[in-house]
Amino acid sequence: MATNEVRIDAAPLKSFIQDVFTAAGMPAADAAMEADVLIWANLRGIDSHGVLRLAWYLEMIETGQMNPRPNIRTIKETPAVLYLDADKAVGPVATIPAMQRVMEKARTVGIGWAVLRNITHQGAMAYYAQMAAQADMIGMAIVCSPPNMAPFGAKAAGLHNSPIAIAAPAGKHRPLSLDMATSVAAGGKLWLAQDKGVPLGEGWALDAAGNPTTDAHAAGILLPAGGPKGSGLALMFQALTSILAGNPLITPRLNNGVNVHNQNSVVAAIDIGLFIDPADFKQEVDDTIDALKRLPRADGFDDVLMPGEPEFAVFDERSANGIPLPPGTLQKLRDASARFNIPLEIA
Amino acid sequence: MATNEVRIDAAPLKSFIQDVFTAAGMPAADAAMEADVLIWANLRGIDSHGVLRLAWYLEMIETGQMNPRPNIRTIKETPAVLYLDADKAVGPVATIPAMQRVMEKARTVGIGWAVLRNITHQGAMAYYAQMAAQADMIGMAIVCSPPNMAPFGAKAAGLHNSPIAIAAPAGKHRPLSLDMATSVAAGGKLWLAQDKGVPLGEGWALDAAGNPTTDAHAAGILLPAGGPKGSGLALMFQALTSILAGNPLITPRLNNGVNVHNQNSVVAAIDIGLFIDPADFKQEVDDTIDALKRLPRADGFDDVLMPGEPEFAVFDERSANGIPLPPGTLQKLRDASARFNIPLEIA
Numbered sequence: 292m293a294t295n296e297v298r299i300d301a302a303p304l305k306s307f308i309q310d311v312f313t314a315a316g317m318p319a320a321d322a323a324m325e326a327d328v329l330i331w332a333n334l335r336g337i338d339s340h341g342v343l344r345l346a347w348y349l350e351m352i353e354t355g356q357m358n359p360r361p362n363i364r365t366i367k368e369t370p371a372v373l374y375l376d377a378d379k380a381v382g383p384v385a386t387i388p389a390m391q392r393v394m395e396k397a398r399t400v401g402i403g404w405a406v407l408r409n410i411t412h413q414g415a416m417a418y419y420a421q422m423a424a425q426a427d428m429i430g431m432a433i434v435c436s437p438p439n440m441a442p443f444g445a446k447a448a449g450l451h452n453s454p455i456a457i458a459a460p461a462g463k464h465r466p467l468s469l470d471m472a473t474s475v476a477a478g479g480k481l482w483l484a485q486d487k488g489v490p491l492g493e494g495w496a497l498d499a500a501g502n503p504t505t506d507a508h509a510a511g512i513l514l515p516a517g518g519p520k521g522s523g524l525a526l527m528f529q530a531l532t533s534i535l536a537g538n539p540l541i542t543p544r545l546n547n548g549v550n551v552h553n554q555n556s557v558v559a560a561i562d563i564g565l566f567i568d569p570a571d572f573k574q575e576v577d578d579t580i581d582a583l584k585r586l587p588r589a590d591g592f593d594d595v596l597m598p599g600e601p602e603f604a605v606f607d608e609r610s611a612n613g614i615p616l617p618p619g620t621l622q623k624l625r626d627a628s629a630r631f632n633i634p635l636e637i638a
Numbered sequence: 639m640a641t642n643e644v645r646i647d648a649a650p651l652k653s654f655i656q657d658v659f660t661a662a663g664m665p666a667a668d669a670a671m672e673a674d675v676l677i678w679a680n681l682r683g684i685d686s687h688g689v690l691r692l693a694w695y696l697e698m699i700e701t702g703q704m705n706p707r708p709n710i711r712t713i714k715e716t717p718a719v720l721y722l723d724a725d726k727a728v729g730p731v732a733t734i735p736a737m738q739r740v741m742e743k744a745r746t747v748g749i750g751w752a753v754l755r756n757i758t759h760q761g762a763m764a765y766y767a768q769m770a771a772q773a774d775m776i777g778m779a780i781v782c783s784p785p786n787m788a789p790f791g792a793k794a795a796g797l798h799n800s801p802i803a804i805a806a807p808a809g810k811h812r813p814l815s816l817d818m819a820t821s822v823a824a825g826g827k828l829w830l831a832q833d834k835g836v837p838l839g840e841g842w843a844l845d846a847a848g849n850p851t852t853d854a855h856a857a858g859i860l861l862p863a864g865g866p867k868g869s870g871l872a873l874m875f876q877a878l879t880s881i882l883a884g885n886p887l888i889t890p891r892l893n894n895g896v897n898v899h900n901q902n903s904v905v906a907a908i909d910i911g912l913f914i915d916p917a918d919f920k921q922e923v924d925d926t927i928d929a930l931k932r933l934p935r936a937d938g939f940d941d942v943l944m945p946g947e948p949e950f951a952v953f954d955e956r957s958a959n960g961i962p963l964p965p966g967t968l969q970k971l972r973d974a975s976a977r978f979n980i981p982l983e984i985a
Contacts, residue, residue: 371718372748401719459877517863523945530806582892586792598870631945
């Protein structure tokens with residue numbers, strides 16, 4: 292742990308976050324869902340999607356971009372598909388129930404696929420994919436927001452670095468849990484570098500003028516992973532979410548300068564039991580992991596890590612020892628503590 | 639066109655390929671499907687998935703890895719899901735009808751999702767995704783074969799560089815059509831470099847000992863695009879196809895040295911009309927393309943190309959002027975011509 296970080300246990304931090312969101316106008320049960328998703332990200336070491344987002348969330352509630360008491364509405368429903376308008380709900384408040392509903396559909400017809408329009412920040416998408424994996428399903432989640440990434444060939448933002456999460460259960464091993472942005476680095480990694488006061492990696496980002504930068508404060512435009520591959524995936528994810536849901540987020544920004552946060556999302560589940568005995572599936576995932584870990588290592592590697600494996604290790608460590616908070620993030624929490632008069636207990 | 643290449647029109651080349659596959663034991667209608675998918679790839683400039691595969695296909699029919707007269711069987715079916723055993727069918731023979739069936743499901747319940755087990759090489763996966771896009775749907779296709787790519791952190795093959803294709807319709811523009819391997823370069827690009835006698839790009843591949851190489855003949859192991867991202871996607875695609883379908887392809891190779899070609903696949907379609915008027919969807923795709931193309935260019939780029947755009951341009955040119963064949967590919971065709979006594983007409 293960096294010496295300028297303090298540790299705080301997950302339980303009191305979650306309780307604090309829940310209280311802040313309740314004070315900001317959310318029903319207590321909804322605030323608990325939001326707090327759970329944020330703390331889960333911190334526990335897994337995905338601090339970019341953890342409590343450092345608190346100030347931004349509160350600002351979005353204040354400006355009306357995030358609705359603390361949404362009227363979530365089913366627009367269309369079939370045995371396999373769910374199409375929801377989230378009424379600018381705080382992400383998890385619409386997404387957790389949507390994932391539960393597609394899992395019910397998957398149990399009946401093998402797959403459930405939800406499109407959520409007009410939602411706001413959902414946190415770490417692996418949370419939703421893992422809900423399915425815990426129920427012997429393969430889970431998927433995709434989200435698109437306004438542009439923050441340069442399409443391949445451009446030096447200005449034109450696409451969102453839309454992440455995709457896919458999770459599948461294992462047996463003796465932890466689930467396979469991929470959660471990747473289509474950019475070289477996730478956007479929250481820039482925020483985290485700001486909070487930590489450290490430079491960005493080379494090739495992560497451009498400044499507002501389109502020049503490469505490693506200055507976290509100057510960086511404004513992400514770059515796609517694998518050039519045309521990350522760029523192409525991000526565009527197709529826009530088609531599967533924002534354009535399909537009639538809530539485009541690219542053209543309003545690029546053509547009319549609209550600058551609000553909003554997003555559209557897919558969450559989906561496939562029931563393993565329709566195809567194969569889930570016990571056999573999990574045994575084969577285990578065997579695959581074991582076989583991959585026996586491969587000769589590339590230079591500089593002492594393990595072949597599975598998707599999500601580093602995060603599960605951090606989860607265990609932080610569950611035992613608390614969540615480290617860098618100074619910038621801690622200050623955001625202290626600000627919220629003062630504003631809402633909710634005590635923040637630091638060990 | 640390289641001076642050592644000859645051009646041949648699509649129609650006689652397709653007819654030749656169909657005749658060869660018919661002579662090799664396939665029903666004429668099945669041979670026509672296979673020829674159409676191969677020639678389509680050549681017309682789009684994806685020569686790595688075109689007729690250069692002919693000799694390999696014939697060899698797989700001879701060795702029993704590819705079944706020219708398969709008994710394709712529906713294992714399970716729900717209103718949304720189709721689960722097929724392809725009986726080692728030549729890829730398109732099972733995949734084209736499967737895509738048609740999931741499109742029917744999508745028309746009824748909004749999505750159709752097929753898992754195909756025990757299939758063989760399907761050619762360019764964009765072919766299937768575009769079938770859906772032509773019917774006002776979003777199409778998807780994923781395939782997994784035995785290992786040919788090093789997982790991130792290893793220097794031996796442990797994953798397939800599983801490609802994913804996603805296509806969505808546009809209005810005045812050509813459809814968006816992503817078709818990408820999860821490796822830096824598609825495997826067929828190595829074959830093409832062999833046929834052309836040119837070196838590989840840096841960072842594409844390792845030799846059998848796990849050392850980096852640009853020698854197309856020495857290269858045996860592909861490298862993942864974006865490091866852990868391409869590697870992670872490839873593993874999750876295995877879970878969605880081979881492991882889910884109870885036809886694992888990684889552990890038999892890594893643990894027991896099994897060396898046969900076989901693959902498992904997903905093809906899926908989502909009906910746009912369930913969510914939004916398809917005319918509005920296509921207008922927004924057009925507007926998005928136009929907005930992205932107006933962005934300032936990165937250094938060295940004079941256009942922001944959409945997924946599939948280069949291939950559509952080559953398609954137009956080759957449809958007019960014929961398909962160029964490098965010497966290695968032409969020799970493969972001449973060999974088949976001699977073997978089956980089917981004339982190959984070169985302009």
